[in-house]
Amino acid sequence: MLLSNRAVFASSDLDEVRGEVAKVFCPHRLDLTGDVDLLSARFNSVQLGSVRVSYLDYGADVHIEPGDLDTFFLVMIPLAGRSLIRAGDVEIVSDPLLAALPSPTRHLDMRWAAGCPQLVVKFERASVERSLEQMLGERLGEPVVFDLGVDLTTGWTRSWRDMADLLVREAERDDGLTGHPLAIAHLENALITLLLTMQPSNYLERLRTPRPAAVPKVVRRAMEFIEEHAHLPLTTSDIANAVAVSSRSLQEGFRAHFRLSPMGYLRQVRLARVHDELGAADPARVTVTTVAARWGFLHQGRFAALYRERYGLPPSETLRRGSASGG
Numbered sequence: 001m002l003l004s005n006r007a008v009f010a011s012s013d014l015d016e017v018r019g020e021v022a023k024v025f026c027p028h029r030l031d032l033t034g035d036v037d038l039l040s041a042r043f044n045s046v047q048l049g050s051v052r053v054s055y056l057d058y059g060a061d062v063h064i065e066p067g068d069l070d071t072f073f074l075v076m077i078p079l080a081g082r083s084l085i086r087a088g089d090v091e092i093v094s095d096p097l098l099a100a101l102p103s104p105t106r107h108l109d110m111r112w113a114a115g116c117p118q119l120v121v122k123f124e125r126a127s128v129e130r131s132l133e134q135m136l137g138e139r140l141g142e143p144v145v146f147d148l149g150v151d152l153t154t155g156w157t158r159s160w161r162d163m164a165d166l167l168v169r170e171a172e173r174d175d176g177l178t179g180h181p182l183a184i185a186h187l188e189n190a191l192i193t194l195l196l197t198m199q200p201s202n203y204l205e206r207l208r209t210p211r212p213a214a215v216p217k218v219v220r221r222a223m224e225f226i227e228e229h230a231h232l233p234l235t236t237s238d239i240a241n242a243v244a245v246s247s248r249s250l251q252e253g254f255r256a257h258f259r260l261s262p263m264g265y266l267r268q269v270r271l272a273r274v275h276d277e278l279g280a281a282d283p284a285r286v287t288v289t290t291v292a293a294r295w296g297f298l299h300q301g302r303f304a305a306l307y308r309e310r311y312g313l314p315p316s317e318t319l320r321r322g323s324a325s326g327g
Contacts, residue, residue: 002055002079002119002168003044010042017041017058024054025074025122026066034061038114046171049184050124051191053167057117064112069104073123075150075195076100077161081116085148092149099150099157101199105143121164123192131192134237135207137246147200156198163187163194166298182296185233193235211248218243219253223265230269230295236262270295271310278318288315 009020017039018030024045032039038060045054076085077099085094088106092098102108104125112118133140152161167187170176177183197207221243226234239262240250254262277291289300292315297303307315 001042001044001057001117003046003053003171005172005174006044006046008043008045010040012039012041014039017043021056024052025072026069028064028066031063032060033063033111034114036060042117046178048167048171048178049181049188050127051167051184051188052122053164053171054120054122055117056120058112059114061114062112064110066108066110068107069102069125071104071125073104073125073128073146074100074102075121075123075164076102077119077121077152077164079117079119081113083113083116083118084111086110087148090148094149097152099152100148101146101150101195102148103143103145106145106148119164119168121167121191123195127188128192128196131189131235131237132196132203132207134235134241135196135247136203137211137240137249140203142202144196145202146195150199156194160191160194163191177293177298180293182231182233183293183298185235186296186298189233189235189237207248211246211252215253216257218245218250219257222250222254222262226262226266227269230266230273233296234266239266267306268310270297271306274307274315275311275318278315279321281319283319286319288319 008024009016011017011020014030014032018028021030021043022028024043040059042057042059043054045052076083076094078094078096080096082093082095083100085092085100085102086109087100087102090106092100094100129140129144132144150157152158167184171178196203222239225239225242236247236251240247243250245253250262254260254265258265274291274295274297277286278288281291292300292303304314311318
């Protein structure tokens with residue numbers, strides 16, 4: 001069972017189950033379609049920024065009909081068993097290798113079999129649409145509609161699942177990243193960006209159409225913005241919006257003129273901030289892990305490799321030397 005420390009309820013009362021799940025998602029129809037004695041629902045859930053991760057298991061065969069989700073997207077991953085998912089006129093059988101991604105404007109109707117607990121990741125529709133608008137550099141003309149099935153055996157989806165699992169693991173720890181908004185925002189943006197740029201949708205072709213590169217003046221303004229706001233949970237879209245260009249135009253401008261992405265430059269700036277903090281810190285009060293996490297470096301192995309490549313020594317050595325030299 002995932003997120004056992006984030007329990008919302010455990011119940012065998014159908015009305016209670018329906019009501020409690022509705023509080024987190026939306027009002028919906030919920031009926032038992034098999035042995036009523038099997039109902040033993042468990043629901044664990046936590047909000048992380050604007051993303052919510054949940055573990056939901058009904059124990060029994062159920063029919064769930066939320067209708068139009070309207071304000072949010074869901075990625076539903078069966079951890080075992082199978083579920084029949086119908087969104088609009090599309091239907092799939094979802095299992096641990098095929099997740100379901102119903103879109104808010106498609107009528108949703110589901111049948112979960114007994115023994116089909118699911119990891120459910122909920123994204124606010126406003127966040128997804130805002131990210132897409134910033135990537136395109138224009139307002140959306142119609143709602144985003146993703147393909148319903150998400151093949152979890154492909155390269156990008158394995159990476160996506162790894163990040164979702166990281167959110168779950170950190171939420172299960174009392175000292176995890178849930179207390180680091182920058183880190184959570186970084187993961188949230190990566191999850192949404194991967195879905196928008198890799199999962200088939202009615203906007204994917206437009207996203208993949210090349211745009212003119214930003215001129216150097218715009219790129220320089222973007223670099224200044226990054227340096228002034230590196231402590232915030234910036235995304236490429238945030239930076240592009242600040243200098244009034246599309247995300248793709250900004251990315252192409254950085255690559256054309258500096259052979260570096262906007263997020264790559266942000267990483268360099270944050271790496272320098274970590275270096276400065278470690279050099280001035282007291283190792284009796286500060287750890288490398290804490291400083292790195294504060295600046296958005298979540299994977300200690302990769303961070304150490306980046307740091308060594310940039311500064312020629314491990315971060316722990318910078319911390320030690322800074323203390324030895326009196327800061």
